[in-house]
Amino acid sequence: xxxxxxxxxxxxxxxxxxxxxxxxxxxxxxxxxxxxxxxxxxxxxxxxxxxxxxxxxxxxxxxxxxxxxxxxxxxxxxxxxxxxxxxxxxxxxxxxxxxxxxxxxxxxxxxxxxxxxxxxxxxxxxxxxxxxxxxxxxxxxxxxxxxxxxxxxxxxxxxxxxxxxxxxxxxxxxxxxxxxxxxxxxxxxxxxxxxxxxxxxxxxxxxxxxxxxxxxxxxxxxxxxxxxxxxxxxxxxxxxxxxxxxxxxxxxxxxxxxxxxxxxxxxxxxxxxxxxxxxxxxxxxxxxxxxxxxxxxxxxxxxxxxxxx
Numbered sequence: 678x679x680x681x682x683x684x685x686x687x688x689x690x691x692x693x694x695x696x697x698x699x700x701x702x703x704x705x706x707x708x709x710x711x712x713x714x715x716x717x718x719x720x721x722x723x724x725x726x727x728x729x730x731x732x733x734x735x736x737x738x739x740x741x742x743x744x745x746x747x748x749x750x751x752x753x754x755x756x757x758x759x760x761x762x763x764x765x766x767x768x769x770x771x772x773x774x775x776x777x778x779x780x781x782x783x784x785x786x787x788x789x790x791x792x793x794x795x796x797x798x799x800x801x802x803x804x805x806x807x808x809x810x811x812x813x814x815x816x817x818x819x820x821x822x823x824x825x826x827x828x829x830x831x832x833x834x835x836x837x838x839x840x841x842x843x844x845x846x847x848x849x850x851x852x853x854x855x856x857x858x859x860x861x862x863x864x865x866x867x868x869x870x871x872x873x874x875x876x877x878x879x880x881x882x883x884x885x886x887x888x889x890x891x892x893x894x895x896x897x898x899x900x901x902x903x904x905x906x907x908x909x910x911x912x913x914x915x916x917x918x919x920x921x922x923x924x925x926x927x928x929x930x931x932x933x934x935x936x937x938x939x940x941x942x943x944x945x946x947x948x949x950x951x952x953x954x955x956x957x958x959x960x961x962x963x964x965x966x967x968x969x970x971x972x973x974x975x976x977x978x979x980x981x982x983x984x985x986x
Contacts (some may be wrong), residue, residue, distance in 0.1 A: 688716050693727040696735070717745075724803050734758070734766040738804055741770050741786055749774050750798045750805045752789065753819075759801040763831040763873060773807060779883065809838040809921040810846040818855030819861045823880040825862045830876040833868035853873055869893040874920045875908045878961070879956050882909070885962030887969070890918060896944055904938040907946070914945070914973040918965060922949045945972055 700714060712781035716726045720739040738798045740935050752773030757764045769787040776779050797811050809832055817825035825860055832838050843863045867891040883889050890909035896903050907917030917939060939946060945968060953961050
């Protein structure tokens with residue numbers, strides 16, 4: 678259906694809801710010259726959007742890219758957002774230009790200069806972007822260890838990258854600044870982690886000196902029936918640890934039923950909230966340590982140390 682917009686060119690209604698490609702515009706009855714009018718905004722090399730829609734983050738990036746030299750790639754937290762690995766669009770926009778390319782300061786844009794190899798840049802939503810591996814390597818070295826692991830967990834869980842790819846990249850860039858920190862992040866990362874707070878809870882325990890728990894381990898009762906999957910689990914002590922994020926009533930009811938099944942199967946449970954994890958991490962470590970000792974006196978539990986990071 679075509680909607681007449683006064684003296685403006687015809688605007689197909691199906692193109693007024695989201696960004697579209699030139700091919701989609703053709704199928705809607707427009708020619709390329711139509712897209713040069715005031716009814717449309719270009720947001721990528723072959724992507725447009727109706728001018729009546731509010732500017733989106735991707736349009737902001739497209740506008741920034743047009744102000745920068747060829748070969749520029751979005752990087753850092755901006756690249757992390759484009760890859761969908763758990764951050765919000767950042768201000769200033771972060772980009773990397775190849776070493777030796779001249780570029781003056783741009784308002785709202787943080788420019789870094791660095792070599793960019795062929796494998797370092799990929800196309801994400803029509804935008805040149807540093808690869809997931811390179812993005813993680815750069816960003817993780819700027820964050821505290823816990824938040825770096827949270828980001829790595831998200832990328833791994835979403836399938837954006839694999840542990841093998843991360844370790845291979847780290848091996849190939851052994852002399853790169855910050856690579857030691859990146860290797861540590863890789864060691865601590867967990868593909869099975871299902872939420873940022875679950876990752877933070879695990880890091881509280883690990884940085885507090887406790888053994889690393891399993892993530893999302895499947896628990897079965899004596900008959901082999903599946904009964905649940907705690908966020909974190911110490912198998913020898915049958916201790917499950919869960920992050921309580923505060924859920925909808927229906928979800929809470931199912932959580933209670935699942936918890937009862939786990940308890941009936943002989944699993945001990947501890948639940949922690951965001952306040953526990955963020956504000957009293959030492960108390961979290963103490964409670965878990967106490968339960969580990971109580972239910973496995975033969976196990977050597979490391980002595981206490983700080984749980985911040």
